[in-house]
Amino acid sequence: MSSLPPLKQLIDRFGRSVDYLRISITDRCDFRCLYCMAEDMTFLPRAQVLTLEEIHSLAQAFVELGVKKIRITGGEPLVRKGALQLLENLGRLPGLKELVMTTNGSQLGTLAPTLKAAGVKRLNISLDTLDADKFKAITRTGNLQQVLTGIAAARQAGFERIKINAVILKNRNHEEVADLVRFAVDNQLDISFIEEMPLGEVDQHNRSEAYYPSDLIKADLERTFTLLPSTETTGGPSKYFCVAGTLSKVGFISPHSHNFCSTCNRVRLTVEGRLLLCLGNEHSVDLKRVIRAHPGNHEVLKKTIVDAMRIKPEKHEFNIHEQPVIFRHMNMTGG
Helix, strand or coil, rough: CCCCCCCCECCCCCCCCCCCEEEECCCCCCCCCCCCCCCCCCCCCHHHHHCHHHHHHHHHHHHHHCEEEEEECCCCCHEEEEEEEEHHHCCCCCCCEEEEEEEEECHHHHHHHHHHHCCCEEEEECCCCCCCCHHHHHCCCCCCCHHHHHHHHHHCCCCEEEEEEEEEEEECCCCHHHHHHHHHHHCCCEEEEECCCEECCCCCCCCCHEECCCCHHHHHHHHCEEEECCCCCCCCCCEEEEEECCEEEEEEEECCCCCCCCCEEEEEEECCCCCCCCCCCCCCEEEEHHHHHCCCHHHHHHHHHHHHHHHHCCCCCCCCCCCEEECCCCHHHHH
């Protein structure tokens, strides 16, 4: 007999309902952000990567189990050939309420209208600095103007909500937080500030020394802006504040200073088909093996997903002051 829950919900052993899936569709990227990956990366061979058809089948199974929101990530998702068709197919899944994407913005100048037409409702765009030289230093290969052009194109395309994501590092970009909020306000965007997550080994900064907690960012911002607590949520880990007198919100993602695990409602599917039950732990299930061993059998796949909820841990174990125990880089996990 099937062990599927009667209400088609994914419930872990701590009573948390999982209705949000983040899918990395590629580990490749046209940037080499220093907190995300090493400068000289070795990417996965094609055979180890989920096909677009497999990604669609897995997404369909999750939606049938009650997932309402899917976020497409990478690497940079738009560098994968066929990404636009995949997005269009995902956008048509019955029962899926929200298809969103995280991107570095490099491809939006030409692709923003196509993404909107494909059914992507919201965009998160990575932008850590407004200084062209710093942008080049942080991304190693990126061009700031290309991203700013992409943001403008996304605004013109009319997405429901556009949010900037900024990873803040002490003595690299922490003094720019007010400028970034002003940019968001001027362009009617939201913005989230993210504490760096210790995933994979990096070689150009010491994470402990670069750590700049959300409380300090908030204090810096309050010298310029009035931040009013907001009850709004987008289903992710951000804690939001309204910027008084504006249409913008400021969010803080604080895996170190303000653990958000008690309300975790999400799981991640890596590009190689591992279902990660927690960003900061290695608890995972190999769904690629299941889908390739049982092609077309959604019941076996769904039972595997339901059973995986039993090993979703209570919380992550990030420690910014120690070498990472998670050796996969963020591009492997999905940003």
